[in-house]
Amino acid sequence: MSLNSLLETAKVVSLPLRQKFRGVTHREMVLFEGNNGFAEWSPFLEYEAEDAAVWLSAAIEWANGKLPNIQREYVEVNATLPAVAPQNVATSLAPYGAFETVKIKVAEPGQDLNDDLQRIWQVRRLHPKAKIRLDANGGWSVAEAVALAGAMVENGVPIEYLEQPCASIGELAELRVIFKRNGFQIKVAADESVRKVDDPQAVVLAGAADVLVLKAAPLGGVNRALHIAAESGLACAVSSALESSVGLAMGLHLAASLPDFGLAAGLGTAALLAADLTEEPLLPVNGELVVRRVNPSPRLLAEHAASPERRDWWLDRLAAAHALF
Ligand SMILES: [Mg+2]
Structure with missing residues (x-):
């Protein structure tokens, strides 16, 4: 998927955790849509672009790629x-x-x-x-x-x-x-x-x-x-x-x-x-x-939208990770 096609549907959200986990109180992530449906891209905040790019290939495969058949329901x-x-x-x-x-x-x-x-x-x-x-x-x-x-x-x-x-x-x-x-x-x-x-x-x-x-x-x-x-x-x-x-x-x-x-x-x-x-x-x-x-759900995506600053941070990060492809 091109960066533009990712950005077209990308939403940045911040979900509250019940208790602190891995040192954070909120989990931030990017959601985007492909032919299969939506995928989540949420590399941990401290991860470098190289790792974030690996997470991105996983998300792109989930949104748009060919997936194996499941063995059980x-x-x-x-x-x-x-x-x-x-x-x-x-x-x-x-x-x-x-x-x-x-x-x-x-x-x-x-x-x-x-x-x-x-x-x-x-x-x-x-x-x-x-x-x-x-x-x-x-x-x-x-x-x-x-x-x-x-x-x-x-x-x-x-x-x-x-x-x-x-x-x-x-x-x-x-x-x-x-x-x-x-x-x-x-x-x-x-x-x-x-x-x-x-x-x-x-x-x-x-x-x-x-x-x-x-x-x-x-x-x-x-x-x-x-x-x-x-x-x-x-x-x-x-x-x-x-x-x-x-x-x-x-x-x-x-x-x-x-x-x-x-x-x-x-x-x-x-x-x-x-x-x-x-x-x-x-x-x-x-x-x-x-x-x-x-x-x-569109309602929950809107309800948990990240602040404009965090949105910009994540979309910059997305561009940096995508550039490594
Ligand atoms: Mg473990």
């Missing part, structure tokens, strides 16, 4: 719990309703292992049967990850996997060796090590992960993410990047196009938004989402 999704205090766990999980799997954010800057444990114990008290994923966003040292994993094993906590427990591929590989040596049946999932690197297969070749976390937008689209999954030969879990329901629908299509790995997708995150762009947000019912495209 429902996708199981997990609840996502930000790094909240134990007394806020129930409120944060309430919008998800029933779920079998919960992803708990850990290793938040300014918190320690004890904060993580208190949050995990509270989830265990409220949802004793839930499978648990811990997402450290690369925030732990190998020693900290081993300590936390040890506490989980000791207390019989059903950990589905640790998501990006440490920052580097080398550390992830080391951790897997230590887990094996200690007899810990805990899997390691790679997230940042798949999408923030030049070669998404490097983590696979290093034997550093059991599971890959795939996000359609940062990986350049549904087709490219599917290709990465097939090449890796590993189980994959699809996740989101705090999109509106318009963007989540792209992740949902990816999840529905993959083989069934029995891993819930992190696509229930419309629950983290205090407002969405459709009257029918992609909110899970009984832990599942129906696979469908979502187009924004």
